[in-house]
Amino acid sequence: xxxxxxxxxxxxxxxxxxxxxxxxxxxxxxxxxxxxxxxxxxxxxxxxxxxxxxxxxxxxxxxxxxxxxxxxxxxxxxxxxxxxxxxxxxxxxxxxxxxxxxxxxxxxxxxxxxxxxxxxxxxxxxxxxxxxxxxxxxxxxxxxxxxxxxxxxxxxxxxxxxxxxxxxxxxxxxxxxxxxxxxxxxxxxxxxxxxxxxxxxxxxxxxxxxxxxxxxxxxxxxxxxxxxxxxxxxxxxxxxxxxxxxxxxxxxxxxxxxxxxxxxxxxxxxxxxxxxxxxxxxxxxxxxx
Ligand SMILES: Nc1ncnc2c1ncn2[C@@H]1O[C@H](COP(=O)(O)OP(=O)(O)OP(=O)(O)O)[C@@H](O)[C@H]1O
Ligand SMILES: [Mg+2]
Numbered sequence: 001x002x003x004x005x006x007x008x009x010x011x012x013x014x015x016x017x018x019x020x021x022x023x024x025x026x027x028x029x030x031x032x033x034x035x036x037x038x039x040x041x042x043x044x045x046x047x048x049x050x051x052x053x054x055x056x057x058x059x060x061x062x063x064x065x066x067x068x069x070x071x072x073x074x075x076x077x078x079x080x081x082x083x084x085x086x087x088x089x090x091x092x093x094x095x096x097x098x099x100x101x102x103x104x105x106x107x108x109x110x111x112x113x114x115x116x117x118x119x120x121x122x123x124x125x126x127x128x129x130x131x132x133x134x135x136x137x138x139x140x141x142x143x144x145x146x147x148x149x150x151x152x153x154x155x156x157x158x159x160x161x162x163x164x165x166x167x168x169x170x171x172x173x174x175x176x177x178x179x180x181x182x183x184x185x186x187x188x189x190x191x192x193x194x195x196x197x198x199x200x201x202x203x204x205x206x207x208x209x210x211x212x213x214x215x216x217x218x219x220x221x222x223x224x225x226x227x228x229x230x231x232x233x234x235x236x237x238x239x240x241x242x243x244x245x246x247x248x249x250x251x252x253x254x255x256x257x258x259x260x261x262x263x264x265x266x267x268x269x270x271x272x273x274x275x276x277x278x279x280x281x282x283x284x285x286x287x288x289x
Contacts, residue, residue: 069133
């Protein structure tokens, strides 16, 4: 009945009036609004799309695309059997795409090179619960695999694009970016644990473990190795291997997991409650004229 309305669903994050909510200082939502609507110079399919925002210093809200597949943590809890090596590579590939955009504005179209004047945003809170899934844009992904977006930018920050990075300051400057990489590696490791715990053997484990390890390794390689170029090289190198591997060993996700990406998680009853509550907009009650 509400099929058309359901297609228009968006997600809303809001902060209650700050006076009524003294424990919350509003900074997280403010950060997120800033990152998604002001700091990032361009949209990207791997970053949650923000539609609209409001902030009068008292009430804040942000609307974004509603991701029908939910977050990756919930997905994995519900469908551990859907986690294959190929899917882990795919997820890793898409996380790397997202980070390359955030950090440097680098993408396939500009040959993975840093965009001039990019503000070098970092996410600050990469974990499975902040990676959301949706159905893939048709023809642009792999088989029935989902598309992933980085979301929940409450901990993110960036450096002014105009700021000259002192050579000796590289480590501090990029330490948050390195932590994003490390956390991305951790998230992939958690997926790997699901695969192993589920009793399946890892035929190609060494390549996968090696690929994941590199995300964390940059953290301990020492200050001299950490530079913009180093991070970008790591991301693009990982993407080349990940793309090869996800295609080589592709196996479709089971039907239940694939269907959940587009499942109607908001029932007709929920929508009726939201849009037809009491008051002047209420739906006329049948039989009560
Ligand atoms: N755009 C979205 N589409 C679908 N589900 C979303 C979206 N944004 C948030 N959610 C879901 O809503 C819930 C609350 O998300 P939110 O990011 O506000 O808080 P949180 O993730 O619980 O908090 P935190 O990450 O700060 O610990 C989560 O279960 C999340 O998966
Ligand atoms: Mg979250």
